[in-house]
Amino acid sequence: MFENLSQNIEQAFRNIRGKGKITEINVAETLKEIRRALIDADVNFKVAKEFTNKVKEEALGKNILIQVEPGQFLVKIVHEELTKLMGGSNTGLSIAKNPPTVILIAGLQGSGKTTFVGKLANHLKGKGKNPLLIACDVYRPAAIDQLTVLAEQVGVEIYKEPDNKNPLLIAQAGIQYAKKHGKDLVIVDTAGRLAVDEQMMNEISVLKESLKPTETLFVVDAMTGQDAVNTAKAFNDRLDFDGVVLTKLDGDTRGGAAISIRTVVDKPIKFISAGEKPEDLELFYPERMASRILGMGDVVTLVEKAQQQFDQQEAERLQRKIRKNELDFDDFLSQIQAIKKMGNIKDLIGMIPGMGKMVKDVDIDNDAFKHIEAIIRSMTKEERMKPQIIDGSRRKRIATGAGRSVREVNELIKQFDGMKKAMKRMNSMGAGGKVGRSMGALRRR
Amino acid sequence: MLNFFKRKENKDKLDQGLEKTKKGLFSKLKLSVLGRGSIDEDVLDDLEEVLISSDVGVSTTLKIIKRIEARVLRDKYTNASELDSILKDEIQQVILENHPESLDYFDIPTHEVDGKPMPHVIMVVGVNGVGKTTTIGKLAYRWRSQGKRVLVGAGDTFRAAAVDQLKLWADRVGADFYSKGMHADPAAVAYETVREGVTKGHEVVIVDTAGRLQTKKGLMDELSKIKRSMDKILPGAPHEVLLVLDASTGQNAISQAQAFTEATQVSALALTKLDGTAKGGVVIGVSDMFKVPVKFIGVGEGMDDLQVFDPRAFVASMFDPIGT
Numbered sequence: 136m137f138e139n140l141s142q143n144i145e146q147a148f149r150n151i152r153g154k155g156k157i158t159e160i161n162v163a164e165t166l167k168e169i170r171r172a173l174i175d176a177d178v179n180f181k182v183a184k185e186f187t188n189k190v191k192e193e194a195l196g197k198n199i200l201i202q203v204e205p206g207q208f209l210v211k212i213v214h215e216e217l218t219k220l221m222g223g224s225n226t227g228l229s230i231a232k233n234p235p236t237v238i239l240i241a242g243l244q245g246s247g248k249t250t251f252v253g254k255l256a257n258h259l260k261g262k263g264k265n266p267l268l269i270a271c272d273v274y275r276p277a278a279i280d281q282l283t284v285l286a287e288q289v290g291v292e293i294y295k296e297p298d299n300k301n302p303l304l305i306a307q308a309g310i311q312y313a314k315k316h317g318k319d320l321v322i323v324d325t326a327g328r329l330a331v332d333e334q335m336m337n338e339i340s341v342l343k344e345s346l347k348p349t350e351t352l353f354v355v356d357a358m359t360g361q362d363a364v365n366t367a368k369a370f371n372d373r374l375d376f377d378g379v380v381l382t383k384l385d386g387d388t389r390g391g392a393a394i395s396i397r398t399v400v401d402k403p404i405k406f407i408s409a410g411e412k413p414e415d416l417e418l419f420y421p422e423r424m425a426s427r428i429l430g431m432g433d434v435v436t437l438v439e440k441a442q443q444q445f446d447q448q449e450a451e452r453l454q455r456k457i458r459k460n461e462l463d464f465d466d467f468l469s470q471i472q473a474i475k476k477m478g479n480i481k482d483l484i485g486m487i488p489g490m491g492k493m494v495k496d497v498d499i500d501n502d503a504f505k506h507i508e509a510i511i512r513s514m515t516k517e518e519r520m521k522p523q524i525i526d527g528s529r530r531k532r533i534a535t536g537a538g539r540s541v542r543e544v545n546e547l548i549k550q551f552d553g554m555k556k557a558m559k560r561m562n563s564m565g566a567g568g569k570v571g572r573s574m575g576a577l578r579r580r
Numbered sequence: 581m582l583n584f585f586k587r588k589e590n591k592d593k594l595d596q597g598l599e600k601t602k603k604g605l606f607s608k609l610k611l612s613v614l615g616r617g618s619i620d621e622d623v624l625d626d627l628e629e630v631l632i633s634s635d636v637g638v639s640t641t642l643k644i645i646k647r648i649e650a651r652v653l654r655d656k657y658t659n660a661s662e663l664d665s666i667l668k669d670e671i672q673q674v675i676l677e678n679h680p681e682s683l684d685y686f687d688i689p690t691h692e693v694d695g696k697p698m699p700h701v702i703m704v705v706g707v708n709g710v711g712k713t714t715t716i717g718k719l720a721y722r723w724r725s726q727g728k729r730v731l732v733g734a735g736d737t738f739r740a741a742a743v744d745q746l747k748l749w750a751d752r753v754g755a756d757f758y759s760k761g762m763h764a765d766p767a768a769v770a771y772e773t774v775r776e777g778v779t780k781g782h783e784v785v786i787v788d789t790a791g792r793l794q795t796k797k798g799l800m801d802e803l804s805k806i807k808r809s810m811d812k813i814l815p816g817a818p819h820e821v822l823l824v825l826d827a828s829t830g831q832n833a834i835s836q837a838q839a840f841t842e843a844t845q846v847s848a849l850a851l852t853k854l855d856g857t858a859k860g861g862v863v864i865g866v867s868d869m870f871k872v873p874v875k876f877i878g879v880g881e882g883m884d885d886l887q888v889f890d891p892r893a894f895v896a897s898m899f900d901p902i903g904t
Contacts, residue, residue, distance in 0.1 A: 171638050177830030180632045244853065245709025245826060253740075276752075277745035284740035329856040356709065360635040360830020362858035369857070383708060386793035388832040411708075411738075 162209070166191055169213055176389030176428045179364045182398045190216055214425050221397050221404065222421035228259075228405065229377070231349040234319040235267070237310065239346060241339055241374060242354035243366060244327030247382035249278060251354050251408045252324045253285030254416040259320060260291055267318040269309035270295040271302035271342070272326040282324055289413045292318070302326070302338060306346055323348070330369030340373045351376040352405065355392060357384045363392035364399045371400040378405035381419070385409035389428050460559050464519035467551065468511045471504045509537040510547055522551060624649065627667065634861030637831055640868045644670050668895050675867045675874075675891040685848070685875040685888045686722055688784060691819065699731070699777040699785040701810060701817035703770070705803060705840050706824035708791030711852035711878060713742065715824050716786050717749030718878065718886035723784050724753050731782040733773025734759035735766045735806065736790040746788055753883065756782065766790065766802065767809040774810045774817055787818065794839030803843045822875070824850045825866065828858035837870045846870075851889070852878035863894070 166187045173183040193212050230236050238255070242248050249272070256266045268286050270293060272278035279295050286293035294309035306323050313321045325342065328335035343351060353376040355363065370376060379396055384407050393404055404424075407417040453470065456462050511519065513536030518525050525533070525548060534541040624645055631641040647670045691698040702719070704712050713736070720730045732750050734757070736742035743759050750757035758773040770787045777785035789806060792799040810817040823846040825833050840846050854860050854877050863874050874889040 174632055174638050175831055177832070180629055243828065243856070245711055247709055249740075250708075275745070276748035277741040280741035280744045281739070288740070329853070331855070331857055356826070356828070358707070358826075358829045358832040360828060360833075360858070360862065361633050362635070362828045362856070363830075365857040366828070383793060385795070386707065386832065387795045387835055388830075391830070 162191060162194060165209055169209070172429065173391060173394070176391035177358075177360045177363070177395075178391035178428065179361055179395035179398075182364065182395045185398070186216065186220075186394070210429070214422075214429060217394065217425035217428060218421045220421075221393060221419075221424055227418075229349050230320075235310065235313045236264075236320040236350070237346055237348040238320070238322045239343060239348035239351045239374075240322065240324055240354060241351065241370060241376065242327060242380075243329060243356070244275075246327065246354045246356045247408055248272075248327060248354045249281050249285065249324055250411070251380055251382060251406070251416075252282065252322050253289055253413050254408055255406070256286070256291045256322055257289040257413040258416050260289060264320045265318050266291050266320045266322055267309065267313045267316070268293040269306055269321055269323045271305050271323055273300045273302055273305070274326045278324075278326065285413070292316075294321075303342055303345055306342060310346065330366045336369070336373050343374050350378065352378050352380050353402070354380045354382060354408075355396065357381045357390040357392060358386065358388040359392040361395075363395045367396040367400050371402065376400075376402060378403050380404070380406045380408055382408040385415070390424060391428050393424055394428060460555060462555060462558065464511050464514060464522060464551070468508065468519070471508055506537070506539055506543060507547060510534075510539055510544055513537040522548060631861065634859035635830055635865070636861040637834070637865040640674070640865045643868070644674060647673075671864060672891060672895045674864055675895065678867050678871050679873050679889075679891045683888075686726070688723070688728070689819065691816065693815070697781075697783075698814060698817075699774070699782045700819055701774055701777070701785045701787070701814060702820040702822055703787045703789065703807060703810065703818035703844065704822045704824060705789050705844055705846070706791060707793050707826075707836055708739075710791065710824045710826040710829070712736075712791060712824045713745050713749065713788055715822075715850050715852060715876070715878060715886065716746065716788055717753060718883055719786060719876070720749065720755040720784075721753040721883040722886060724755055728783045729781065730755040730784045730786065731773065731777045731780070732757055733769055733785065733787040735769045735773070735788045737762050737764045737766050737769060738790040742788070742790065756780075767806045770806045771809040771813055774813045778814055785817075794836050800839060800843040803840075807844050820848055821846045822848050822850055823872075824852060825862065826858075827851050827854045827860040827862065828856060829862060831862075831865070833862045833866055834869060837866050837872070841870060841872070846872055848873060848875040850874070850876040850878065850886075854878060855880045855885070860894075863889075 169190070170183045170187045173186065174180060178186070190209065190212050193216070194209055228236075228238070240248050240252055252268060256268055259266050268282055268291060270279040270282045272282070279297055283293055283295065294305075294312050296305050296308065299305050302325060309323070310321055312318075323342070323346065325339060326335070328339065330336065351374050353367065353370050353374070355367065359366070367379075379393075379400075379402055381390065381393055381404055384390055396402075397404065404419040407419050409415055409417060453462070453466055456466060510533060513533045514525070518529060518533075530541050530544045530548070534544045537544070627648070628641055628645055631644060632638065636644070644667075648666055651666060651670070688700045691700060704716055706712050716732055720732055723730050730753075732746060732755050734743040734746045736746070737760070743762055747757055747759065749755075756776075758769070758776050760769050760772065766789060770789075773787055774785055776782075787806075787810070789803060790799075792803065794800065807818060807821065821840075821844045823837060823840045825836065829836070837846065837849070849863075849866065849872055851860060851863055851874055860877075866872075867874060874891075877887050877889050877894075879885050879887060
């Protein structure tokens with residue numbers, strides 16, 4: 136049904152392949168594809184627009200290396216931003232200092248509240264809690280029966296007053312019952328309601344104000360479309376809920392509502408309810424959700440590839456700095472990090488112009504950089520960026536900080552200066568053939 | 581008993597239900613054409629936003645926009661004030677392709693076997709929580725108030741208390757009720773319900789089924805089996821397979837329509853919860869891709885808050901100015 140996003144992007148990128156930079160013009164078509172994919176995934180139109188604009192800012196002006204697919208670059212940014220957007224403060228459920236913890240459940244009709252209540256009770260029971268369910272959906276026919284059956288299934292107690300039509304009174308009595316019977320947690324199931332139903336929204340506001348729940352959870356169907364923003368906002372305006380529960384994610388919905396809701400109300404998604412059995416409750420993983428919304432099963436591979444590309448980009452950035460003779464100790468350090476991460480030095484020599492030749496001189500083992508790193512890390516930010524300010528007293532301080540001798544610090548700075556000079560010469564000489572020889576001068580140190 | 585329930589004017593109710601839709605669409609549209617002399621790119625962009633925000637979907641939106649562009653080019657419209665009538669027209673045409681004329685879908689076709697009248701059998705399907713049981717209740721209410729003999733079958737034997745929920749509805753509207761209890765084989769329930777309808781001479785038989793996500797192969801196969809079981813007792817039954825869609829559902833409705841059509845040859849759609857803030861534009865998308873008419877819309881919580889879908893009124897209501 137849905138076209139694969141990465142395919143679409145590759146398509147859109149065909150026209151810019153081989154061009155060096157991401158610019159306003161060559162990125163527009165791709166971002167349009169991404170926006171369409173997001174909208175097809177039910178991300179709200181405006182949210183999708185804002186989001187792609189953000190991605191654009193992120194991407195503009197960045198270099199595309201010829202060897203890698205430029206699409207991967209954008210996909211990586213999109214995936215990262217989506218993950219960032221949905222992630223963050225997932226702190227789980229709060230537990231009240233003075234029991235019982237009260238959890239209030241709210242949402243539209245048919246969003247899966249009652250089913251979720253059963254699952255949550257099961258989950259919390261497994262964590263050693265002793266939950267009580269309170270049946271406050273006094274409207275939908277047989278809603279109380281449904282909760283009764285679920286309570287039985289998961290083996291927890293239910294508080295209900297089938298003849299009472301006042302949810303507040305039922306809830307209050309239920310909490311009293313919990314206190315009396317040693318229940319450390321209550322879950323209040325409520326009727327589904329539309330955000331535009333003033334009377335019903337008042338009812339749930341009153342419940343929230345009077346019960347002062349420890350947690351208020353907004354339950355929403357993951358298949359919800361553009362309207363998710365309106366509903367989430369309306370419920371949040373009235374309830375200031377603490378977290379979101381996404382239901383029915385076991386279908387093939389992309390679940391773009393998750394993005395919309397997070398953008399509009401900035402509340403964490405705490406649970407995923409996917410399945411019909413009491414144990415079908417999961418914690419929320421932003422990264423998986425991002426992959427799902429983008430519709431990419433192969434996203435991990437793509438991101439890994441993009442990651443490799445980033446390392447190459449880093450190398451390119453360094454090369455530019457070398458060309459401008461702007462190399463500083465921070466660059467030095469980050470290159471050492473990169474080398475250590477990647478392992479095989481020989482392979483990297485070609486990748487890191489200048490640096491490669493230099494480290495070849497050192498007898499390389501895993502600890503080879505340890506002292507150099509320690510010395511650089513003992514420098515201040517300013518010293519790293521402007522090595523020329525490192526005078527005698529600074530050298531002494533650095534040496535002490537790194538636990539090395541001043542002689543070693545001198546050595547490193549000398550080496551670094553020499554390298555820069557060599558590079559300057561190399562740059563002025565220009566073309567490649569002579570580079571080896573000029574680097575040879577460095578080697579003689 | 582049925583006289584307790586006030587009959588409201590259909591149009592009024594639809595207007596109420598669609599008020600939010602109208603406000604959203606029309607005010608945006610008005611803003612988008614205000615102070616402009618012609619249909620330019622910006623206006624089309626705004627229209628795109630209006631349609632997308634109503635869950636019409638990208639491909640259908642682009643199709644509509646393309647048609648409008650072509651028409652503007654052909655007819656040389658330059659005045660943006662004509663835009664809403666053009667837009668209305670084009671959306672209508674997309675829907676009308678599958679709704680050749682406005683029919684009263686509450687009129688029940690008659691069926692006969694060997695000269696003996698047989699019940700009109702409706703099977704109701706859909707994903708979880710869209711409002712299948714409520715829709716059945718409202719349909720039963722409507723046909724009961726026409727004096728028809730209605731039988732409902734409790735084919736959702738899975739979800740906790742689903743049988744009780746349907747029983748309460750049946751009692752409330754005075755329909756007969758057939759059940760084999762929870763956890764019974766739903767195909768057997770369907771078979772028995774139709775048999776009871778045939779032997780006891782009901783005019784309408786409505787069979788409920790458990791909500792299921794369309795990706796669950798086993799459950800979709802079960803649905804096909806439920807459908808076949810009815811044909812065994814009454815050839816041609818069910819005469820209608822009604823897929824219930826939630827108006828707040830986004831593009832997944834398309835996937836739902838596809839899968840349920842494959843499993844049960846869906847012949848009609850019902851769109852529920854149109855009284856919320858959801859725009860219901862999903863109808864246009866589904867209608868555009870599947871050649872199945874929308875027959876009913878749910879616009880409220882009352883028993884009589886189920887209406888026959890009228891594409892013209894629906895589209896007109898979307899674009900009618902508020903308060904005039």
